[in-house]
Amino acid sequence: MKEISELELPDDLRYAEDHEWAEMEGDQVKVGVSDYAQDQLGDIVFVELPQVGDTFSKGDEFGTVESVKAVAELYMPIGGEITAVNNALEDSPEWLNKSPYQDGWIIKVKPKDPSEIDALMTKTSYVEMLKGLQ
């Protein structure tokens, strides 16, 4: 597994305690899991996605990621309505490992309260949190 210094953690993203990342894209928020999460899970074999139109609050479970050794729940880093899901993951869940921030995005959300994104961690505080986990 990667050392913290080896993790790829883009500066312009926000991070949640459950290792999801969130990125503002116009009036929508794109969500995926961090390099740390995919690295900890190992080879991902299945992603269970929500349906477009579902609405969730911040912290709600919206799907699951299954690797060869574990299953992890996915939690909303921000509340709102699902506007898109990355259907490519159904056939190619390995994008989560190969490209967690580009091809491996999971959902797009229209946030109910866009200011919720400010409550998420910056890269610096996320790295601090990861150090605390070790």
Next chain:
Amino acid sequence: MRYLPHTSEEINSMLDAVGANSLDALFSTVPENCRRTGDPCLPEPLTEWALNDHMEVLSRSMGVPPGYKVFVGAGSYDHCIPHALSHLLSRSEFVTSYTPYQPEMSQGTLQAIYEYQTLTCRLLGMEVSNASLYDGASALAEALLMAARITRAKKVAISSLIHPHYRQVVRTYFAPTGFELVELPRLQDGRTDLSPLEETEGLAALAVQSPNFFGCVEDLYAAAQEAHQKDALLVTAFTEPLAYGLLKNPGSLGADLACGEAQSLGIPESFGGPGLGMFATKMKFVRNMPGRLVGQTVDMDGRRGFVLTLATREQHIRREKATSNICTNNSLCALAAAMYMASLGRTGIRELARLNRDKTEYLKKGLLDAGFEIPFDSPTFNEFVAAFPSESGKVYQRLLEKKIVAGLPLAPYYPDLADHYLFCVTETKTRDDLDALIKEMTS
């Protein structure tokens, strides 16, 4: 593996190892109000010979073959079990083996389960079978919960011609879920009335049994059309899988889940258990399936091998998010079913099914000719309903005194069917048995 009780010495040394000074101290973490206190009110122990006598007396108090001619199925069927099965099943490799977590130690058990799954898929016409569940009733309840998970709908339509006990188990499973159960009435011909579905919205599953509790063959194709039009899944249940030796199987008629009781396939009736819950579905639903699953793979040298697979659905990994709290299978019974299916083979199962159907038709015709009413005119397999002249069970009682069990009285399950009896004929009944039954009933 030997089954020897622990000596007090062994118990004490184990207690020492964990630092408890008595068995009571060991269980002290169990809350007090969950522990039994006081006398369990059990009778004194018996010697081996006294116990054998006691069991013999008990068994004589029941109307069972060969002392009685029993014409009852209704979920438990008297079929001939090839002697090879009892011999093979008693082998210690099968009898004593436990859950095969370690593939490097358990290739035999895993392969046996894989063969069971393969034969189950072929019999039911489905794409994937699990390693088995406990019995037909819990398999049906699990199937309906699975359909609700897949469709994210909360309403289930269930035929009133599904075995009454199965419906009771489903109601028990569903009671704490908040899901709605709608029971579908029956038609004059002894099949399920699907017309109430037209008014039903938000349906997760339609469940029908074929052959149903009255022995009638349901129109599964029409049921599948109806279910799929409503974006619901078709769950087909069965109590007599031997029927699929002759009838079109559920998969070929559009079933999304096929489940039921497979006691019929080489497992003795044994006063009602253990049974075998068969459970099969389509590959696209596999991640929502409950229970164990064995898959085929290759080892590092490329040789064929077998492992438990997709275990991330299961309770020991997914905890409370598991697809089911069933984290095991009924392996020895599944093995019996696999041996049974393999012993008979495709043509054997077909011939045996035909024999069951033909003998049943013989009795049905005999009763019709003797003036009995056969109220439901749908095709049947090895069970059918006959109505007796209204005289509150006198014929039934008279035959019982002659050691003939003339069907199952339906009134306790369907109060509007007083004097109606569900008959079953399997290969174990001879023409003489059937002629004697007809003669006694008409005398």
